[in-house]
Amino acid sequence: MWAPSRHYSENFVLFEPGILARLLLINWPRGEILWFLETLQLHGSICTAKVSRMGANGDEATVDPLWYKDAVIYELHVKTFCDSDGDGMGDFRGLIEKLDYLQELGITAIWLLPFYPSPLRDDGYDIADYFDVNPNFGTLDDFRAFLDAAHQRNLRVITELVINHTSDQNPWFQKSRRAVALAGVDGPGGVRSTSGAAVSTHGDNDDLAYKDFYVWSDTPEKFKDARIIFKDFETSNWAWDPVAKAYYWHRFYSHQPELNFDNPAVHEAVEKVCDFWLGLGVDGLRLDAVPYLYEREDTSCENLPETHDYLRKLRAHVDVRFPNRMLLAEANQWPEDAAAYFGKGDESHMNFHFPLMPRMFMALQMEDRFPIIDILEQTPPIPDNCQWAMFLRNHDELTLEMVTDEERDYMYRVYASDPHARINLGIRRRLAPLLANSRRKIELLNTLLFSMPGTPIIYYGDEIGMGDNFYLGDRNGCRTPMQWSPDRNAGFSRANPQQLYLPVTIDPEYHYEAVNVENQQKNLSSLLWWMRRVIAMRKNFKAFSRGSLEFLYPDNAKVLAFLRRWKNETIVIVVNLSRFAQSAELDLSRFAGYVPMEVFSRNLFRPIRKSRYVITLGPHAYYWFALQAPTDSRRALKKRVAPTIKAPAELEILLGNSQREQIEREILPNYVRTCRWFGSKARTFRHLKVIEQLAISPDADGARLWFVEIDYLDAPAETYAIPVKIVSGEAARSVSQAAPHAIIAHFAGSEGAVLFDAIWDATFRSQLFEAIVQRQSIKGRASDLIGIAGKRLEADYSVASGKSQVLVGEQSNSSMLFDNKFFLKIYRKLEDGVNPDVEITRFLTERVNFPNVPAFVGALEYRHEKSDPTVVCLL
Ligand code: NOJ
Numbered sequence: 001m002w003a004p005s006r007h008y009s010e011n012f013v014l015f016e017p018g019i020l021a022r023l024l025l026i027n028w029p030r031g032e033i034l035w036f037l038e039t040l041q042l043h044g045s046i047c048t049a050k051v052s053r054m055g056a057n058g059d060e061a062t063v064d065p066l067w068y069k070d071a072v073i074y075e076l077h078v079k080t081f082c083d084s085d086g087d088g089m090g091d092f093r094g095l096i097e098k099l100d101y102l103q104e105l106g107i108t109a110i111w112l113l114p115f116y117p118s119p120l121r122d123d124g125y126d127i128a129d130y131f132d133v134n135p136n137f138g139t140l141d142d143f144r145a146f147l148d149a150a151h152q153r154n155l156r157v158i159t160e161l162v163i164n165h166t167s168d169q170n171p172w173f174q175k176s177r178r179a180v181a182l183a184g185v186d187g188p189g190g191v192r193s194t195s196g197a198a199v200s201t202h203g204d205n206d207d208l209a210y211k212d213f214y215v216w217s218d219t220p221e222k223f224k225d226a227r228i229i230f231k232d233f234e235t236s237n238w239a240w241d242p243v244a245k246a247y248y249w250h251r252f253y254s255h256q257p258e259l260n261f262d263n264p265a266v267h268e269a270v271e272k273v274c275d276f277w278l279g280l281g282v283d284g285l286r287l288d289a290v291p292y293l294y295e296r297e298d299t300s301c302e303n304l305p306e307t308h309d310y311l312r313k314l315r316a317h318v319d320v321r322f323p324n325r326m327l328l329a330e331a332n333q334w335p336e337d338a339a340a341y342f343g344k345g346d347e348s349h350m351n352f353h354f355p356l357m358p359r360m361f362m363a364l365q366m367e368d369r370f371p372i373i374d375i376l377e378q379t380p381p382i383p384d385n386c387q388w389a390m391f392l393r394n395h396d397e398l399t400l401e402m403v404t405d406e407e408r409d410y411m412y413r414v415y416a417s418d419p420h421a422r423i424n425l426g427i428r429r430r431l432a433p434l435l436a437n438s439r440r441k442i443e444l445l446n447t448l449l450f451s452m453p454g455t456p457i458i459y460y461g462d463e464i465g466m467g468d469n470f471y472l473g474d475r476n477g478c479r480t481p482m483q484w485s486p487d488r489n490a491g492f493s494r495a496n497p498q499q500l501y502l503p504v505t506i507d508p509e510y511h512y513e514a515v516n517v518e519n520q521q522k523n524l525s526s527l528l529w530w531m532r533r534v535i536a537m538r539k540n541f542k543a544f545s546r547g548s549l550e551f552l553y554p555d556n557a558k559v560l561a562f563l564r565r566w567k568n569e570t571i572v573i574v575v576n577l578s579r580f581a582q583s584a585e586l587d588l589s590r591f592a593g594y595v596p597m598e599v600f601s602r603n604l605f606r607p608i609r610k611s612r613y614v615i616t617l618g619p620h621a622y623y624w625f626a627l628q629a630p631t632d633s634r635r636a637l638k639k640r641v642a643p644t645i646k647a648p649a650e651l652e653i654l655l656g657n658s659q660r661e662q663i664e665r666e667i668l669p670n671y672v673r674t675c676r677w678f679g680s681k682a683r684t685f686r687h688l689k690v691i692e693q694l695a696i697s698p699d700a701d702g703a704r705l706w707f708v709e710i711d712y713l714d715a716p717a718e719t720y721a722i723p724v725k726i727v728s729g730e731a732a733r734s735v736s737q738a739a740p741h742a743i744i745a746h747f748a749g750s751e752g753a754v755l756f757d758a759i760w761d762a763t764f765r766s767q768l769f770e771a772i773v774q775r776q777s778i779k780g781r782a783s784d785l786i787g788i789a790g791k792r793l794e795a796d797y798s799v800a801s802g803k804s805q806v807l808v809g810e811q812s813n814s815s816m817l818f819d820n821k822f823f824l825k826i827y828r829k830l831e832d833g834v835n836p837d838v839e840i841t842r843f844l845t846e847r848v849n850f851p852n853v854p855a856f857v858g859a860l861e862y863r864h865e866k867s868d869p870t871v872v873c874l875l
Contacts, residue, residue, distance in 0.1 A: 063324040068109075068284065068350055068455060069387045070545040072535055073158065074102055075394060076460035077113040077123070078137045079501055081482050083493035088500045090481070090492070092133070092142035096149045098482075101517065105463060105528075106535035109156040111286060111328075113395055115143070119169050119255070123395070123479065125160075125288060126167035126256050130273040147281050158284035158328060159277055163270045164292050165256040172213050172269070173257050179211030180244035185218050187211075189263075212263045215249035215295060223249070226301040231424050251292045251301075261293045261310055271317055278318065284326035285318075287311075287348060290341065291331050303337050311347040326350060328389060332401055335379040345383030353379070353388040353454060355402040358411060360392065360448050361434065362403075364441060365414045367578040369560035371407075372448075373551055388454030392445055393462055396475055397426030398434070420470045430478050432465040437509060439465075440620035443530060444575060447622040450538045451564060451573045453549045463531040464520050467510020472502060480505050485518040537599055541626065541713070543569040554584035559617065561586055568686070569713060570627040572596060576617035585612035596625035602714055604628075626713055628684050640674050642743045642754070643667055649726050649753035651704050655690055663745075664688050668708060671744050672720065677812050677828040684713040691719070692862075694780040696767045701726065703758035703767070705785070705872070707830065707862070719830045721872055723768075725761050728753035735760050739806075759814050759826065765804040768826075769818055772858035772875050773797050782864065785872065789858040791846050797822070797857075823854060825874045830862065835871035 064070075082094030092115075102110065114124030117134050124134070133143050150157050166173055183189065189211035220238035228234055230252055238247040239254035248257045259266050274285065294306040311329075318325055329341040329348035334355060341351045356379075359371035382388070398415070400408045408425070415434055416427040427434070435441040442465060449456045461482055470477040480502050484491030490504045490512035497503070504512050520526035538544045547566035554561055558578040564571045570591070576582045588594075588608045596605040596613075605625065617623070643666065647659045655663065669688050672678045692707040703725040711717045724744065727735060728751040735756050736743060742757040758764040771778065771787045778785040800819035807815040814826045827835075838859050844850035860873035 065324045066385060066387075066546075067156065067324070068326045068328075070539070070542070071109045071156065071455050072107045072538065073109045073111050073389070073455060073457040074105070074107040074460065075111040075113070075391075075457055076482075077395065077479060078115050080460060080479055081492075082484070083481075083489075083495065086494040087136070088493055088495035089136045090501075091136070092138035092146045096146050099149055099153055099155065102155065103153045104532065106532055106539065107458065108154070108539075109158055109283070110150060111158040111284075111457065112160070114160045114162060119167055121167070121255055122253055123475075125162055126165075126169075126253070127162055128167045128169040129171075131276055144280060151281065156283035157281075158286055158326070159282050160288055161270075161274060161277070161285040162288040163259060163273070164289040165250060165252060165258045168255045168257055172210050175207040175210035176213045176216075176257075177241050177244040177248075179207040179209075180216050180241075180246050183208065183211060185216045185244075185246045209265065212260055213266055213269075214257045215260045216244065217247045217249070220247050223295050223297060223299075223301050225299060226251070226295070229424070233424075249295060251289065258292070258295075261306070267310070267313070270314070274314070274318065275321065278322040278325055282325075284328055284349075286328045286330060288330050290329045290348075291333060291337075303331075303333060303340065308340065308343060308347060311341065312343060315343075315347055328352075332399060334402055335375065339380045339382055342382045342386040345385045349385065350387050350389045350455065353390055353452075354399065355379075356388075356452065357391060358398065358400055358403050358407070360445055360452075361398070361415060362407065362411060363560070363577055364435075364445060365410075367558050369557055369577060372560060376453075376549070376551075388452075389457055390449055390452050390454035391457040391459070392449050393431045393434075393459045393478070394457070395459065395479060397423045397428045399424075399426040401425050418470075423475065428468070428470050428475050428477055430466055430468040431459070431462045432510065433467050437465065437467075438620075439527065442527065444577075444620045444622055446531065446534060447573075447575060447624075448560075450534055451544055451562075451571070451624065453547070453564070455545065456538075458531075463528055464517055465510070465515055465527045467505045467507045467515065469503070469505055469507065476502055483512040483516040485516050486513040490516060491518065533600065537624070540599075540716075541569055541571055542566045543571045547571070552586050552588075554586055556582055556584040558582050559584040559615075568629075570594075571599075572625040572627065573623070574615055574617065574625070575622045576620055579619050581616065581618050581621075583614060583616040585614050588613045591627055593630045594627040595630060597628050597714060599624045599626050599714065626684070628713075640670060642745055643670070644746045644748050645755070646748045649728060649747040649750040649755075650700070651724070651726055652700060654726075654755070655693060660690070664690060667745050668722075669710075672708070672710070672722075674741065675828075677814060678720070679812055679829065680710070680712065680715065680718060683715050686711040686713050692780050692783055694778050694783075694785050696723070696764060696771060696778065696785075703761060703764040720828050721826060721830055722828075723758035723764060723826070724755055725758035725764055726753055726755050727761070759806055759816065762802075762804060765806075765816055765818075765824075766801045768860070768873060769797075769801045769804070769822070769824060769875070772824075772860050772873065773801075775858075784863045786861045786863055786869075787858065788861060790842060790856045792855045792857055822857060822875055827872055827874070830870045830872065832870050833868045835859075835874070837874055838871050841874075 078092060078095050079090040081090040082098050083090050084094035084097065085091060114127060115134055115137050116124065116127045117129040117132050118124045118126050119128060133140050147157055189208060217238065220236060223237065226237055228237060234254060237249060237251060239250055241248055250256050250258055290311065291302045291307060293310060294304045295301045296304055315327060318327065327348040328350040331338050331341045331351055332354040338351055338354065341348050355375050359375050362371040363369055400411055403411065412422060416422050421427050421429050432442060435445065464483065466483055468477040469480060481490055481492035481500060481504050483504065489495065489497055489500060492504065493500060517528065520528035543564040543566040547564040547569065550563045552561040552563065558576065559582055560575045560577060561584065562573050564573065589610045591608045592610050593607065595607045598605060645659060645662065647654065669685050673681055688708060688710045690706050691709045694705040696703050696705055703723050706722045706724055708720045708722055709717055710720065732752045732754045735754060739760045742760045744755045744757065747753040771785065773789050773793055774787060775789050776787045800822050803819040805817050807817060813828050816824050818824065841853060841856040844853050845856040857875040859871050859875065862870040862872050
């Protein structure tokens with residue numbers, strides 16, 4: 001039975017049902033829920049989500065090519081996340097079920113660890129087949145379905161391009177070793193292309209085409225200056241192959257032979273792999289172990305010029321075929337060498353900042369900002385189209401390759417006193433155990449992660465503070481099943497617990513019965529909710545993702561303070577690295593007059609003056625302050641003089657390129673601040689945009705209905721309806737007299753022509769009325785206005801349409817009367833979804849015939865393909 005939704009009284013219809021349900025479940029007071037949702041910008045993000053190219057059918061033109069700069073990436077292995085078929089291993093179908101969770105967390109991209117057929121002796125970084133999905137995790141169709149489901153949610157997908165090495169089980173290696181056995185290391189190889197096109201052949205055995213796919217040698221004495229990376233497992237970079245009767249080169253495990261990039265057929269094979277996955281619609285590729293592609297005598301065999309040449313070639317290949325995709329290099333190097341992987345903006349788009357990562361931990365433990373500032377000052381500037389990838393933890397050990405010997409000793413002492421925690425040159429622990437499960441420290445390091453210059457990457461499970469189990473060997477202790485609930489197998493799988501790919505964490509401090517998503521979703525003070533808030537807040541400010549970095553140097557070295565700036569945004573970040581309260585004096589004199597707003601509470605702190613700005617911080621406390629220009633709102637409150645537009649007085653061309661800028665940057669922002677119906681006067685504008693212009697009448701000089709989207713620095717975006725019209729001569733004079741506040745602008749030299757709010761125009765009012773009662777359909781650029789008339793429409797309405805008046809004393813909306821019989825309300829702030837006024841009055845009128853409220857006659861709805869209908873007018 002049709003009935004008003006019971007959500008109305010709670011005003012919740014706008015919000016995502018999953019989150020709402022959970023909030024209601026835990027009985028949180030309504031006011032606080034709204035506050036939280038607003039902070040999370042859920043309304044903004046759900047209602048205004050723009051679909052850009054994500055899948056094959058998307059619209060390429062709408063993609064921001066720099067999307068990766070604004071991303072928040074979540075790293076996971078499909079096997080760890082959710083097991084849909086009860087075999088003890090996570091799979092793509094399970095991952096699809098958890099996409100809502102990831103979307104609610106606020107991340108914008110998923111980085112998938114390798115999921116290809118593999119013996120899994122290096123967790124999938126040992127690939128046996130580059131063109132398929134490991135059957136343990138599903139099928140290629142499952143992967144496609146996942147990609148599609150992720151794109152539907154505006155989540156991008158980054159996969160692994162592991163090209164430095166393969167598994168020794170890969171058919172390429174099997175053929176290669178047989179060919180070497182046949183022809184010898186220096187014997188004739190095939191330079192035949194793997195696509196079958198014969199470039200030249202030396203012998204009729206098909207294996208020969210693969211002979212030089214790997215780096216073979218008769219002696220293990222070559223390339224002696226290359227270090228061994230997996231120190232705890234390997235003693236040489238050469239391994240003897242009893243089939244080939246020769247040595248092959250490997251930088252990682254001995255079962256991972258290195259591909260030979262001196263062989264052009266390898267380039268060709270890699271391009272095919274790359275095209276395959278990008279062709280499916282993958283948005284980005286992580287280039288595993290990219291510094292080691294080439295080998296040269298008397299070098300470290302890392303970062304060779306040949307490697308950079310190759311990377312440029314690969315990038316050009318991708319750019320030509322797949323615009324707007326992203327390459328993320330894994331180059332674990334010192335800052336100069338790492339930055340070289342950006343080239344001149346023509347190698348990788350992104351690269352991990354490996355040297356910064358351990359220094360954030362170091363600074364926290366030393367209670368001194370020096371390690372962070374020092375390494376960032378050593379980091380060269382990077383091309384505009386490039387971005388660092390920032391992370392605290394990942395699937396590997398916390399690597400200490402990019403620190404000095406003393407620093408490594410220090411890190412081991414303070415973060416890995418138990419020798420079991422050490423592996424290779426690093427520490428195999430998750431974030432929470434590294435920080436002794438201190439909530440304050442976890443928040444502090446995440447605050448740094450989200451405010452450092454780069455794109456943050458969250459390792460799965462760290463958002464709920466999962467523990468680890470280093471007794472599981474290798475790096476498996478950080479790869480245990482995701483903890484969803486206190487149920488069997490942490491809600492990860494229905495399998496027999498003994499069948500799980502790894503046991504769930506039962507360490508008493510991090511036991512899955514206590515540390516899990518379900519528990520934390522119910523508790524708004526949990527780490528999970530904190531992460532959601534901080535991610536949402538970061539996304540409110542482009543300064544974090546694109547802005548410059550400038551350190552402030554207060555005398556107190558325990559306090560790290562820096563600015564992130566982008567266009568009109570300035571964020572001051574202040575972090576107390578100490579476990580005790582601290583105070584610091586910041587030199588912010590150049591911002592004298594500005595007011596720091598603490599972004600989570602929106603509290604205004606005392607204004608900045610020429611003198612030092614004194615700040616006090618509790619133990620491990622942190623602040624994000626958005627600096628607010630002092631003038632914005634006060635200026636608007638002064639009496640406004642309508643500005644002049646130097647352009648022809650024609651609505652058709654008014655939003656053309658030259659005037660649009662003036663209208664959106666200056667005229668409308670100043671105008672709306674003077675309007676009674678505009679409720680966000682105290683907020684700071686980021687920008688205003690006219691997103692839709694609908695012609696209420698076909699006449700060239702008829703009114704238009706503008707939908708104006710306003711983005712704020714300190715609040716979620718809002719959309720307002722402003723009907724506009726241009727009149728001149730006598731008509732202009734009479735509007736100026738009757739409603740001077742409705743004048744938006746004058747036109748230079750056009751018989752006193754004015755642009756004004758069209759509710760003051762009788763013709764427009766009548767057209768609005770007619771649009772409803774005649775059930776008109778008005779087409780816009782990407783939307784429609786639809787007139788809906790109810791059952792109570794009287795036949796004689798036509799008389800009323802011409803007799804209208806505006807009701808003065810407007811509040812948050814504007815109202816008018818027709819023939820003293822019909823009341824029409826224009827909603828100024830537009831909200832997606834069912835409108836409670838419409839639904840309730842319609843129900844009372846049409847279903848229960850309730851005589852004591854004004855009857856529902858009709859409404860005007862704005863329908864946009866990507867969101868729920870929005871009611872613009874109610875009659
Ligand atoms: C880097 C990956 O992150 C790591 O997990 C892997 O073992 C090595 N590359 C070798 O593929």
